[in-house]
Amino acid sequence: xxxxxxxxxxxxxxxxxxxxxxxxxxxxxxxxxxxxxxxxxxxxxxxxxxxxxxxxxxxxxxxxxxxxxxxxxxxxxxxxxxxxxxxxxxxxxxxxxxxxxxxxxxxxxxxxxxxxxxxxxxxxxxxxxxxxxxxxxxxxxxxxxxxxxxxxxxxxxxxxxxxxxxxxxxxxxxxxxxxxxxxxxxxxxxxxxxxxxxxxxxxxxxxxxxxxxxxxxxxxxxxxxxxxxxxxxxxxxxxxxxxxxxxxxxxxxxxxxxxxxxxxxxxxxxxxxxxxxxxxxxxxxxxxxxxxxxxxxxxxxxx
Ligand code: PAF
Numbered sequence: 001x002x003x004x005x006x007x008x009x010x011x012x013x014x015x016x017x018x019x020x021x022x023x024x025x026x027x028x029x030x031x032x033x034x035x036x037x038x039x040x041x042x043x044x045x046x047x048x049x050x051x052x053x054x055x056x057x058x059x060x061x062x063x064x065x066x067x068x069x070x071x072x073x074x075x076x077x078x079x080x081x082x083x084x085x086x087x088x089x090x091x092x093x094x095x096x097x098x099x100x101x102x103x104x105x106x107x108x109x110x111x112x113x114x115x116x117x118x119x120x121x122x123x124x125x126x127x128x129x130x131x132x133x134x135x136x137x138x139x140x141x142x143x144x145x146x147x148x149x150x151x152x153x154x155x156x157x158x159x160x161x162x163x164x165x166x167x168x169x170x171x172x173x174x175x176x177x178x179x180x181x182x183x184x185x186x187x188x189x190x191x192x193x194x195x196x197x198x199x200x201x202x203x204x205x206x207x208x209x210x211x212x213x214x215x216x217x218x219x220x221x222x223x224x225x226x227x228x229x230x231x232x233x234x235x236x237x238x239x240x241x242x243x244x245x246x247x248x249x250x251x252x253x254x255x256x257x258x259x260x261x262x263x264x265x266x267x268x269x270x271x272x273x274x275x276x277x278x279x280x281x282x283x284x285x286x287x288x289x290x291x292x293x294x295x296x297x298x299x300x301x302x303x
Contacts, residue, residue, distance in 0.1 A: 020044040025107040027114050031162050034076075034115045038163055041074045041112070049073030050165035050192075052156055054081045056096035056210035057105045060200040064169040065109040067197050073167060076113040077106050078159050080122055085151030096210055115163065122158065130154040133187070136179045136273050140287055141298070144263055152177055153184050160185075160192050168192055173199040173207045175287060175300040179273055199299070201227065207299045214295040222258040223292055226299050229254050233267065233286045234303045237279045243267035244277060247286075254290060263289040263296075267303055279303050 019026045020040045028034045038048055049068025053061050061077075068075035079102055086092035099116065106114050131153040142149060160168060170178045178196045185194050200208045205227030206220075215223060229250045236246045243266075251262040267276045270283035284303035289296065 018044075019113070020046065025103060025111055025114055027103065027116065029115075029117055030121055031117070034113070034162055035164075037113050038076065038165075046074045047072060047167075048163065048165040049075050050159065050163045050168040051075060051077040051111075052159050052168065052170070053077055053079055054095065054210065055079040055102050056098055056213075057102045058200075058208045058210065060171050060173065060208040062105060062109045063200050064171060064197050065106065065111045067169045067195060068167070069110050071167065071195075073165070074113070075109075075111040076115060076163050076165065077111050078115040078117075078163070080115075080117055080155070080159075082122070082151060082155040083119065084123075084154065085148050087145055087147065090145070091211070091214075094214075096213060115159075122155070131157050131184060131188075133180045133184050136176065136183050139273055139275070140176050140264060140266070140268070141289060142176070144289070149177070149180050153180060156181055157184065157188075157190075160190060165192060167195050169195045169197055171199060172196050173209065173299065175285060176273060179271065207297075209297070211295055211297070215292065219292045219295065223295075223297060225254060225257045225259070226288060226290060226297055227301075229265070230286050230288060230299060230301045233265070234301055237267055237284070237286070237303050240278075242277060243275070243279065259290045259292050261291040263291065265290075270302070 018040050019037050026037050028037055049071060051064040051068060065075045065077060081095050083092055103114060130150050132150050133153050137149040170181060172178060182194045185192055202208060204224040206223050233246050233250050237243050247265045247267060251265045254262050265288040267279060267284055267286050268274060269276055270285045276284055285300050286303045287300040289298045
């Protein structure tokens with residue numbers, strides 16, 4: 001721990017106690033330390049870019065840190081596997097955790113502060129308040145994961161209020177989550193810019209996800225078919241095909257290609273997420289959730 005701001009810095013020898021003058025990654029565990037550390041950077045005239053994550057970081061998360069750096073922000077990454085956004089039969093216990101590996105990746109990416117709180121630090125005592133966003137949570141993953149978006153909206157609100165960033169960065173891969181957060185920030189007049197960043201993909205098109213490591217080699221090979229299907233649907237509906245018939249045929253093709261279940265494959269309005277029968281004139285998105293063995297994959301592209 002270092003004196004004044006009581007944070008741990010991964011750099012070696014330095015006489016400075018001001019994290020804004022250090023080069024390394026400050027590791028903070030408490031809200032008080034996060035606020036003190038952010039304040040030191042603000043005092044030095046810098047803006048703050050928050051990257052909320054649940055850890056098990058990959059290139060997609062690194063691109064969010066880069067997004068903050070590109071805008072001139074001091075990147076602050078949070079790592080917290082948020083129990084309230086997992087259903088009772090979901091993978092909270094199995095969710096991959098690799099704190100030291102994450103710190104190393106963040107340091108290499110140029111992140112300056114990582115906030116890695118305990119559950120008690122995030123949720124001290126009984127919590128009687130939560131954030132519910134209607135409308136955009138009512139389709140797609142909403143009914144399939146009851147309580148999920150309430151958990152996400154609440155924890156993201158807390159992280160925003162803890163870090164008080166200028167901007168916060170989220171991947172478009174979790175497209176519904178991004179729309180929920182944008183809507184929450186708008187409806188509650190929260191003074192933060194929400195930046196959606198393009199999905200980062202493997203060479204064969206599979207969207208990067210911390211959950212991809214659940215797949216075995218055969219499933220991983222099958223998984224590439226999802227991105228292909230999204231592209232085929234996008235191309236067809238852009239060309240004037242009816243959305244429902246196109247997605248029904250694509251769902252059948254996914255099942256024939258080895259996927260165990262298609263939870264949804266739909267064309268929606270890019271902002272309201274309302275299902276569309278034809279694409280145009282508003283921007284549209286092809287969105288999907290599928291199951292492959294024990295892995296649930298979600299992905300989406302512009303239509
Ligand atoms: O996208 C995620 O990793 C999580 O849902 C988030 C936004 C960090 C909230 O826990």
